[in-house]
Amino acid sequence: MTGRNRSSTEGRDPDALLARAGIQPDRNQDQHFLVDDRVLDRLPTYAEAFDTSHVLEIGAGTGALTDRLLDTADRVTAIERDARLADFLREEFADACADGRLDVVEGNALSLEIPEFSVSVSNLPYGVSSEVLFRLLPAKRPLVIMVQREFAERMVAAPGTDDYGRLSVTVGHYAECEIVETVPPEAFSPPPAVESAIVRTSPCDPDYAIDEMAFLAFVRAVFTQRRKTVRNAIRNTTHISEIEQPAAVVEAADEELLRKRAGDLTPEEFAALARLGVEVGGAPSEEPTSGSEIE
């Protein structure tokens, strides 16, 4: 077999890797392997501006991307849940493993301890993109990730657009992000039913000061009632936000914000309301927030 869209670089042939691995891809484990050489070659270049001393790859599969990452990184940790693929990776990349440049970790990226890393470059298992993303973002490291295109569009969406939601606000709390490339289903074997996109995130501190736990809980709460006004959403979702005195929050909040809907609030506006939730509404916070620290 030959690689599709073979490029001039000398990465391992992804079709040959799939054949050598000898597995029947399991769609229930999101096993859609990237077989377009041009996309495989480009993926690590999106991380060029970052520290590539220790690259983390989630869902290494048959190693087509791992192979390219080993060309640019000092060290790669590759997490793979499927035992057959983890064994194959150790065999296929025996030299890199022996040199200590590649560590193949067999396990579930949702439950194992995520190691320290300088950047993650991953073609994520789409079924668990969101859970994996929210395990990676708090590490405050850059990410270059392949995700479902629709998911990518929600990640980067601006307030007031249809795609803007809890994902956009929460991702924006940790990082700036951009879609750097869209990828068609034919780039994978077997092709997924959806289009894909590569997103690059760069960690940044938000423009507002807020207790993280209270902020994330408030955003989660209010978006469960996105068709309601913020006033009603605050009142109806105290079981999620853990605000004890919703009436006090509504009383203290800016009337203009209360008339809006969740999809129209900027992250700063969410933060202002979540802060009231802690200060006058009795919502729990990890770090006590005093009024003087804010602004």
Ligand SMILES: C[S@@+](CC[C@H](N)C(=O)[O-])C[C@H]1O[C@@H](n2cnc3c(N)ncnc32)[C@H](O)[C@@H]1O
């Ligand atoms: C979309 S494939 C990407 C494979 C490879 N990196 C590539 O680009 O061809 C996703 C990979 O993640 C693995 N996987 C699925 N769920 C996982 C999980 N919870 N933890 C770790 N790996 C997982 C699958 O077995 C599969 O190999």
